[in-house]
Amino acid sequence: MIIKNARGEILLLNADPKGSFAGFYDFPGGRIDTNEFTTPFFDIIKREILEEIGNIKFVLSPKPVAIGRHLVPASMSKNGSDIRILYLFFEAKYMSGEIVISNEHTGFKWTNFSKEDPTKLLKSGNLEGVKMYLSETMKFENIV
Numbered sequence: 513m514i515i516k517n518a519r520g521e522i523l524l525l526n527a528d529p530k531g532s533f534a535g536f537y538d539f540p541g542g543r544i545d546t547n548e549f550t551t552p553f554f555d556i557i558k559r560e561i562l563e564e565i566g567n568i569k570f571v572l573s574p575k576p577v578a579i580g581r582h583l584v585p586a587s588m589s590k591n592g593s594d595i596r597i598l599y600l601f602f603e604a605k606y607m608s609g610e611i612v613i614s615n616e617h618t619g620f621k622w623t624n625f626s627k628e629d630p631t632k633l634l635k636s637g638n639l640e641g642v643k644m645y646l647s648e649t650m651k652f653e654n655i656v
Contacts, residue, residue, distance in 0.1 A: 513541050513557060514645060515570060517606045521622035524633060528616060532584045536635045538617060540564045557602060564616060568609030576600040578644040580637030601641045
């Protein structure tokens with residue numbers, strides 16, 4: 513999820529130093545559990561947000577704003593096979609609440625991509641998704 517605060521900054525999470533995003537940042541979010549296949553996306557997102565950054569209040573855009581792809585190589589996967597992941601990025605406005613990081617990440621920061629280069633902060637599907645998001649956001653802002 514791309515969570516923006518009132519200053520337009522986006523929340524980034526310090527990635528697990530032993531994971532496939534080591535040395536980069538990640539976004540709050542996660543996978544659909546097997547028993548959630550028919551669960552509304554909003555409910556899944558609420559669960560993931562609660563698990564990863566605590567009980568915050570946010571307003572969620574109902575449609576995805578970007579997509580990305582990520583490959584977890586066989587050497588890093590539990591089953592010894594490559595894992596191909598498709599990301600759907602939703603945008604949310606952060607309203608309030610204390611951000612409490614789970615053990616899946618090591619910290620967080622708010623960033624402004626007009627001041628920081630996303631290629632130095634993100635990689636793989638996260639970078640692909642942010643590039644699409646920023647491209648579409650800039651197109652929209654130029655129209656309005």
